[in-house]
Amino acid sequence: MSANRFSGLNLVLLAVTICALLFGVYGFIRPSDSAATAARGNGKAAAPESASREGTSPDAEPTRPDPVFPTRDEPPVPGRDAAPKPVAGVTTTPPEAVVPTDKGDAQLSGLVLNHEGKAVQGVVVTARRSNLNADVPDVGSLQPAEARDALNRYFALLQRETRSTSSDSEGRFRFTGLDPRLAYDLSAQLDAVGRAELRRAAAGDNVRLILKPHTLLIGRVTGPDGAAISEFSVRLYRRNAEWEARERSFSAADGRFTMECDGGALMAALSAPGFYQPQPTEISVEGSAVEQVFTLEQAAILSGTVRDASGNPLANARISSGGDARSRSMDRRSAGNWEDESSSARTDSLGRYRLDSLAPREYTFSARYGESSDTRTITVSAGENTLDFTLDAGATLTLKLRNTRGQPVEAEQVYFWRKDGRWLQAERHLAREPGTATFSGIKPGDYTMSVSASGYPSLRREVKLTSGEQTLELELPESAMLGGRITSSSGGSIAGLSLRLVKEGEDENMAWGSGRWTQVKSDGSFRLGPVEPGLWTIDLLGQDWRKVSSEKRSLVIGENSFDFTVNTGGSLTVRITDETGKPAQWAYAMLESAQGKRFGANANAQGLAEITFIDPGDYILRVTASRLAAPAVSVNIRAGVNEAAVSLKTPNCARITTVTPNSQAARIGLAPGDLIIEYAGEKVNNWEDVGRLRRKYEGSAEVAITIERNGQLQSFNLKGGQIGIDGESAVR
Structure with missing residues (x-):
């Protein structure tokens, strides 16, 4: 075949x-x-093959490698993990792909000194523009691959936007090619010498960086039997300065760790699963290689379940000891007591919770699920303890969202407001089918519900909820969009304007839904939406949320266009400098009329404060900044653009801004605008002096206060202690 x-x-x-x-x-x-x-x-x-990384x-x-993240129990090894040190005195030039996005012809130079005032060579100095939005990404809810990508993008951004150099033999460094309009954050570090940071150093400036010495804490963590604890966290802080704490988590089989710190007398607070520390340990870190041993006690472990009256598990219920864990902890520490912060937890999908680092003693625990709560008191002992809760699940509402074509739509945000305007805390469940959102733990009653979904108008509906399960179907309508441009009839600036849409018959204080507020761009253009078609009030808001004008417009499905021409009145641009003539960033300029009208704005990076939509007339201009002030000056605001220049100086008195009714100050005749020159015969140089002297002479039968009003000095007698005024530092 x-x-x-x-x-x-x-x-x-x-x-x-x-x-x-x-x-x-x-x-x-x-x-x-x-x-x-x-x-x-x-x-x-x-x-060789053995040298390759996994994968x-x-x-x-x-x-180009991905960023390498050292494990918590393995600090970077010098010569292996450290980046190559740059050449002294010369800015490193990264590859073209990672050149910073800010460019210009400005330079920023400086000098690096140690704590003794001597120049230091070889200090690595980095510069990054201060306005860089580089927050560490929140990866808690991401999948591992997504979290890795987010962190890689974050570190790639830092790598691209960070310039690096090192100090020369005279301790000097210099960055070139900077944007002259920007400020930069500087950081300097040299092992075994110290580190320094300087925020918002202006391009073109010449600065000094003084290294603050740091050292290493070498420690070992054990249990009461001397056995090593392998998983633990260490928090270091100075007594009465816990808000400056430095904290790290470690994983080490032998319980050993090293941690960088500033040295000196410190408080060490440690925590570990299954263990607790009765009190923070006071230690002295002086740079020696002596290992300090921290012994933790056997903790009480509390576990249990939270269920509803029918025995169903309640997921995401909160278990806590007393009120908010953080505020409780801070209150106890301020009173000289200590307790770990691990006394709160959330239940899992089976309603289970576990607290594994409790001090053996009596506790009052609360379980909360939405609006429902229960409180129980229990004495826990070292080892395992059990406490179960049964809560009223209240009303359960399942929303089914569809568009006009019947397709399911995922709800992004759903809020419930009581009739008294307070927001309801409800528990949201994981969706079981597309286009649904289920909420429970709601106290039965009448509510205003707000629903928003991407690409659709946000809806508000009045709902009446009863105990048990109920379903509500909503159809999201086609949306209307609003765009346009705002121009000024008087020639004044439109800076700081925003637009708000208020639905007919709606409380304007509730008009902050998705797509219903926007900032007007510098060229006057704006865009709002998506919103429901219908009759809307368009509010034009100035600085400090002052309503400038309102227009009613009927919006239809699709694009809508509307241009505003507004009378902006007058605007004032205040150029603010400090004592050295440099721009005073974040200074605050305020205008106040004899009738009590106030208009104000903060200065930008160039020291310019732009106050807009000012009613023409006479005003007093006051400018303040951190540790600086300026004499009050009279200005006349005309329609259109106005300008002023203010030079800040070191304060030499304090200005009264508010007088409390029926207070000592009100009874003796003190008034806003008065400058406080002396208190009890002692010179007042700033507002802080007023508080210090008031406390110093508290309880005195009589003290004298000297003020300046309209250029004339006046003296008043009052009792020591509370005066009844508020104020600010000022210059005569």
């Missing part, structure tokens, strides 16, 4: 197959030429 004989084509295919197999075996037993070529091209031998081939073409 012809089907059983080899044809010429069969023979050719068989030969090709045999050759392919031979080449495959040869390639398997011999290193690839491409690897050797890559190694020769890089000027080094190919890496990467030792023979792969070199690529």
Whole structure:
């Protein structure tokens, strides 16, 4: 049969197959030429297989690596994990792909000194623009791959935007190619010498960085039996300064750790699963290599379940000891007591919770699920303890959202407001089908419900909820969009304007839903939406949320366009400088009229404070900043653009801004605008002096206060103690 004989084509295919197999075996037993070529091209031998990281081939073409994150129990090893040190006095030039986005012809130079005032060579100095939005990403809810990508993007951003150099033999450094309009955050560090930081150093400035010495705490953590504790956290802080605490978590089989700190007398607070520390340990870190041993006690472990009256588990219920864990902890510490902060937890999907670091003693625990709560008192002992809760699940509402085509829509945010305007705390469940959102733990009653979904108008509905389960179906309508431009009829600035949409018959204080508020751009353009079609009030808001004008417009499905022409009145641009003539960032400029009208604005990075939508007339201009002030000046605001310049100086008195009715100050005739010169015969140089002297002479039968009003000095007698005024530092 012809089907059983080899044809010429069969023979050719068989030969090709045999050759392919031979080449495959040869390639398997011999290193690839491409690897050797890559190694020769890089000027080094190919890496041995044992040197490759998991998931990467030792023979792969070199690529830019991902950021490397040292494990918590493995600090960076000098020479292995550290980046190459830059050449002294010269800014490193990163590859083209990572050149900072801010560019210009400005430079920022400085001098690095140690704590003795001597110049230090070889200090690594970095600079990053102060306005960089580089918050550490929240990866708690992300999948591992997503979290890795988010962190890699974050570190890539830092790498791109950070310049680096080092100090020369005279301790000097310099950054060039900076944007002259920007300020920069500087950081300097040298091992065994110390570190320094300086925020918002202006491009073009010449600064000094003084290294603050730091040292290493070497420690070991054990249980009451002397056995090592492998998982633990260490918090270091100075007594009465816990808000400056430095905290790290460690994982070490032998319980040993090293931690950088400032040295000196410190408080060490440690925590570990299954253990607790009765009191923080006061330690002295002086840079010696002596290991300090911290012994933790066996903790009480409390676990249990939270269920409803039918025995169903309640997920995400909160278990806590007393009120808010953080505020309780701070209150106890301020009173000289200590307790770990791990006395709160959330239940899992089966309603279970576990607290594993409690001090053995009596507790009052609360379980809260939405609006429902229960409180129980229990004395826990070292080891396992059990406490279960049963809560009223209240009303359960399942929302089913659909668009006009009947397609399911995912709700992004759902809020419930009581009739008294307070927001309801409800528990949201994981969705069981597309387009649904279920909430429980709601106290039965009448509510205003707000629902928003991406690409659709936010809706408000009045709902009446009863105990048990109920379902509400909502159809999200097609949306209306509003765009346009705002111009000024008087030539004044439109800076700081915003727009708000208020639905007909709606309380304007509730008009802050998605798509219903926007900031007007510098060119006057704006865009609002998506919102429901219908009649809306368009509010134009100035600085401090003052309503400038209102217009009613009917919006239809799709795009709507509307342009405003408004009378902006007058605007005032205040150029603010400090004692050295440099721009005073974040200074505050305020205008106040004789009738009590106030208009104000903060200065930007260039020291310019732009106050807009001012009613023309006469005003008093006051400018203040941190530790600086300026004399009050009279200004006349005309329609259109106005300008002023203010130079800040070191305060030499204090200005009264508010007088409390029926207080000592009100009874003796003190008034806003009065400058306090002396108190009890002692000179007042700033507002802090007023508080210090008031406390110093508290309880005195009579003290004298000297003020300046309209250029004239006046004296008043009053009792020591509370005066009844508020104020600020000022300059005469």
